[in-house]
Amino acid sequence: MYRILFCMDIGMRDNQEDCMYIDGEILQVSNMECPRSKKVDRERLLVAVCDGMGGMSEGERASRFVCEMLKKCSIPFSPEGVYRALFRIQKKFESSGIIWSGTTIAGVFMEGDKSIVFNAGDSRIYKYTSDRLIYISHDHSYVQSLIDKGLISYEEAFYHPEKYIVEFGIGDVFSVDWKSGKKPYILEDILKEDEAYLICTDGLSDYIPDNEMYYLLYPDPFENFRNLLEAVEKVKTDNYSVVLIGLSNTKNKDSSDK
Template structure:
């Protein structure tokens, strides 16, 4: 049995919530998208991504291809607006079928796996600071306060479809495992240790854990929109 919790919050310093999410146990699809671009465009881009991916998955399109189609649709919508600012969005999504899961992502929204009281980050951020970490130029701790930590190197609607890197990863989802999808509004304010402390409360429902994580992000400063989806296998 799959149980999931979900919540999005505008945060404490933004007027608009440009994040969106989706969760459907019957379809076996969960996603988080974090929009970017001025004049409400981030909100439009993340919603377009959600709608395109859900529609494509319903039609039987593979997850990676569904995300590529979303990229093309956002680029088309952006061109119609003929605005100088492109609109874009990150996305992280998971499909669950039986005991198997597949995740895919573009940008710096993340997916974590919680298993046997250990937290593992499955996704790797498509970001400027992640490239610096990979090169050994800065540490993970230094990345948390780096002035360019919010610069993504890949985003739907912004990255040319030929250069779009939709990364995927798959595995078995065993009873007791939890998958956490989140926008960077959570990870900016709450480190892996803080996330682990909340997920360790296995007596809590998935929704209670999600509420706790969002509350922790707001306590940490709430500098951005924050969205959390937690999928738990019983």
């Protein structure tokens, strides 16, 4: 029912602080032969990427911990179900022994063509359509707060020197935010056969503008996914993880199916 392409790379960093959860599989490697592909012939699908933060190996541990908790969760297919699962993971993190750390999370929970999109932090979900690439998640970051206040435009935020400041996520460093009532961003959506979700950490979205991502993927994101990977390889600095999800009965097939 679902087709997936994905890739992760350590970039120019010493540690891989990204972690990916793809339908029960947890991935956290320095690099992989990309793109990898997967097909899921089930009614439900859960995919997420996490970008850890913290000194030494704490960011690496934080992102993996959240992915491991996702694997253990039984999540009802509803916005409230997703929120409660993330809240429980936050509480588990606070007693995990991982300190002074946290992680972003961005993901899609699907049931057929219905989707629940969620994120905390600045990892992102985009929706590819034939006309454009739509940023459908919502960053919890300093520059996003400037956009929300009308002080800068979305386009200007890409070049802002403080775009790396993350203001929310999962982890003990965000405990006060959760206790004060701050919540992950959660959106219900529908995915059409000619559309796709692109989920990524900021190692991609901070280096390639949205309009460039769209043109690299156009007119078929599954056929042209390699174009996006080749582009980020030229500019990579940070760890990056990226996942492309579509319905498996789309008209075209990606090269890995041929």
